[in-house]
Amino acid sequence: MSSHESVPVHTAPLTPRERRRRRLAAGLLGTEAVLVLVLATSALVRRAEAPAEVQGMLTALAVFLGVFALGLAFAVVSLLRRGRFGLGYGVTWQLFQALVCATMLSSGMLLTGAVGLALAIVTFTALLALVRATPLPYEDEDDDDGERATPPRASRGRGTGSQLPGATNPVS
Known part of the structure; x- marks a missing residue:
C-alpha cells in the first residue's frame, strides 16, 4: 500500500459490548452538541432584547458555541x-466543560453547573473506556514488502526506550 492511500483505522468487527459503549459515548456527545447549540441559539435570541453594548458579546458567544457544537x-x-478524532476532541471537551461547570458552581449557578459537571463526568468515563478499545492507525498493517508500516509499540518495562524503524531490539 502506498503512502498516498488512506488506511482504514480498524476493520475487525466490534463486539456487542464495544458497540454499546461506542453508541453510548456518541449519544452523550450528541446530547452535549444539541445542548450547546441550544445555548448558542439562546444567545442569539437574547441579543435582540439586549442593550447595544452587550449585543456584540452575545453574537460572539453564539458563534463560539456554534463552532464547538459543530466540533x-x-x-x-x-x-x-x-x-x-472523536475520542481526542471528546475528552478535551469534557475537561473544558468540567472547568466551566465548576466555575458555574462557585458562582452560584448550582443546578446548571451540577448538571453540566455530572454530564461531563459520565461522558468522560464513557470516552475513556473507548480509548483503550480503539487501535492506533496502521496498527497491525503491513507494507507491500511485508514489513510493518510503523514500528511496533515500544515494549513497556524492559528499559529499551524507543526504537528507530529497522533497528533491532538487543533485549529480544
Whole structure:
C-alpha cells in the first residue's frame, strides 16, 4: 500500500459490548452538541432584547458555541465510524466543560453547573473506556514488502526506550 492511500483505522468487527459503549459515548456527545447549540441559539435570541453594548458579546458567544457544537457533531460521527478524532476532541471537551461547570458552581449557578459537571463526568468515563478499545492507525498493517508500516509499540518495562524503524531490539 502506498503512502498516498488512506488506511482504514480498524476493520475487525466490534463486539456487542464495544458497540454499546461506542453508541453510548456518541449519544452523550450528541446530547452535549444539541445542548450547546441550544445555548448558542439562546444567545442569539437574547441579543435582540439586549442593550447595544452587550449585543456584540452575545453574537460572539453564539458563534463560539456554534463552532464547538459543530466540533461535537464531528466527534459523534468520528466515534460512530471508529475514528480517533472523536475520542481526542471528546475528552478535551469534557475537561473544558468540567472547568466551566465548576466555575458555574462557585458562582452560584448550582443546578446548571451540577448538571453540566455530572454530564461531563459520565461522558468522560464513557470516552475513556473507548480509548483503550480503539487501535492506533496502521496498527497491525503491513507494507507491500511485508514489513510493518510503523514500528511496533515500544515494549513497556524492559528499559529499551524507543526504537528507530529497522533497528533491532538487543533485549529480544
